[in-house]
Amino acid sequence: MGKEFASAAARWCHLSGMPAKPEIVAICDVSEDVRSWFKANIPSIRLSTGDYREMLADRDVEAVYCAVPHNLHEQLYCDIIRAGKHLLGEKPFGIDKNANDAIMSCISEHPGVFVRCSSESPFFPAMQRLGQMIENKSFGQIIEVNSGFLHSSDLNTAKAINWKRMIKFNGEYGCLGDLGMHPCHMPFKAGWYPKNVRAILSNIVRERPGKDGKMVPCETWDNGTLLCETLDPVSGELFPMTIKTQRIAPGETNTWYFEVKGMRGCGRWSSRNPRRLEILEYSGGLQAWQQIDMGWEAAYPGITGGIFEFGFTDCIQQMWAAFIYELMEGKPKSRFAGCVTPDEVAYSHRLFTASLKSQCEGTTVEIGDRN
Numbered sequence: 501m502g503k504e505f506a507s508a509a510a511r512w513c514h515l516s517g518m519p520a521k522p523e524i525v526a527i528c529d530v531s532e533d534v535r536s537w538f539k540a541n542i543p544s545i546r547l548s549t550g551d552y553r554e555m556l557a558d559r560d561v562e563a564v565y566c567a568v569p570h571n572l573h574e575q576l577y578c579d580i581i582r583a584g585k586h587l588l589g590e591k592p593f594g595i596d597k598n599a600n601d602a603i604m605s606c607i608s609e610h611p612g613v614f615v616r617c618s619s620e621s622p623f624f625p626a627m628q629r630l631g632q633m634i635e636n637k638s639f640g641q642i643i644e645v646n647s648g649f650l651h652s653s654d655l656n657t658a659k660a661i662n663w664k665r666m667i668k669f670n671g672e673y674g675c676l677g678d679l680g681m682h683p684c685h686m687p688f689k690a691g692w693y694p695k696n697v698r699a700i701l702s703n704i705v706r707e708r709p710g711k712d713g714k715m716v717p718c719e720t721w722d723n724g725t726l727l728c729e730t731l732d733p734v735s736g737e738l739f740p741m742t743i744k745t746q747r748i749a750p751g752e753t754n755t756w757y758f759e760v761k762g763m764r765g766c767g768r769w770s771s772r773n774p775r776r777l778e779i780l781e782y783s784g785g786l787q788a789w790q791q792i793d794m795g796w797e798a799a800y801p802g803i804t805g806g807i808f809e810f811g812f813t814d815c816i817q818q819m820w821a822a823f824i825y826e827l828m829e830g831k832p833k834s835r836f837a838g839c840v841t842p843d844e845v846a847y848s849h850r851l852f853t854a855s856l857k858s859q860c861e862g863t864t865v866e867i868g869d870r871n
């Protein structure tokens with residue numbers, strides 16, 4: 501993910517009217533190979549180190565993007581914040597709720613440091629349009645919301661184990677910690693916070709080949725489906741919301757989807773067909789879905805003409821534009837053009853922790869009020 505940011509920063513000229521430009525002056529990775537890639541490709545790098553403390557001591561470093569395994573989030577994020585550097589951290593923002601609580605305390609002790617969590621799918625133009633529809637209350641009373649993030653490469657049982665499949669590095673949340681913030685991003689920005697959850701989690705593949713090819717336990721949850729009763733702050737009514745995170749979803753390479761069904765309108769998008777936005781508007785007459793092919797209509801404008809396609813690397817760059825815009829201007833360009841806030845990611849920990857309890861007890865678990 502660090503390489504993705506480096507590439508987005510290298511083509512910053514793509515964007516127009518940004519209040520600042522990121523310059524990558526220092527990099528840190530324990531792997532010499534990874535550092536070599538950065539040094540070969542990013543000429544602005546002045547410090548390359550395997551010790552992040554050395555990077556934090558560098559006065560030229562104003563902000564840090566930190567993308568490391570989940571067991572390191574608490575220590576590294578807190579050290580970055582204590583060093584007075586702004587932070588874009590990766591999800592899940594702590595391996596578990598205790599780690600996230602510690603990060604949240606550190607953030608509140610350093611109010612001058614700007615902290616956000618990485619999550620990029622809402623920056624696809626169709627998702628931005630759905631966000632505008634939520635802001636304009638175009639859906640009417642909400643009937644149901646479905647949001648998910650699906651992968652399929654774990655269908656291959658010969659795929660070797662890596663840190664994301666080990667509790668020690670990835671955490672007890674399994675697929676929820678690894679994938680879960682993504683499908684929570686749009687609902688939370690909409691103000692749709694689950695009040696309770698019934699979770700069904702499955703560990704489908706229980707062993708995978710280790711480094712030497714011998715089978716080792718694979719203990720993390722592969723797939724999770726959360727059914728949540730959620731309050732719509734506009735109508736004051738409850739509605740069902742499903743959040744799916746699956747590592748074993750046959751045929752799905754990296755599929756984000758988001759669907760809203762309401763009494764006056766419906767909308768849906770999936771990264772399977774990233775241009776395509778589907779909308780149904782209802783005012784008592786025909787109930788017909790329209791299909792709109794969205795072009796390059798980004799929240800942060802750029803040089804690409806509106807007729808061209810928008811892709812994953814654009815969406816990463818838009819997320820970075822959102823981080824830098826809010827850092828400089830003090831607020832995001834619009835509600836859905838902002839990165840995930842620490843409060844939003846902290847709520848995801850409450851949801852995932854309640855989901856583990858729900859799975860363990862086979863019951864619906866209350867999450868409580870947002871505050």
Ligand SMILES: NC(=O)c1ccc[n+]([C@@H]2O[C@H](COP(=O)([O-])OP(=O)(O)OC[C@H]3O[C@@H](n4cnc5c(N)ncnc54)[C@H](O)[C@@H]3O)[C@@H](O)[C@H]2O)c1
Nearest residue numbers: 501528529530531534567568569570590591592618619678
């Ligand atoms: N936003 C997204 O779409 C997205 C996608 C993938 C991963 N992620 C998140 O990004 C983070 C990293 O995941 P990844 O897929 O990039 O993992 P990765 O294993 O590809 O990269 C992690 C890097 O951290 C380095 N590292 C490990 N310990 C370190 C230390 N002590 N100091 C410095 N560097 C160290 C490793 O050498 C490695 O290069 C995770 O939090 C993951 O959830 C986000």
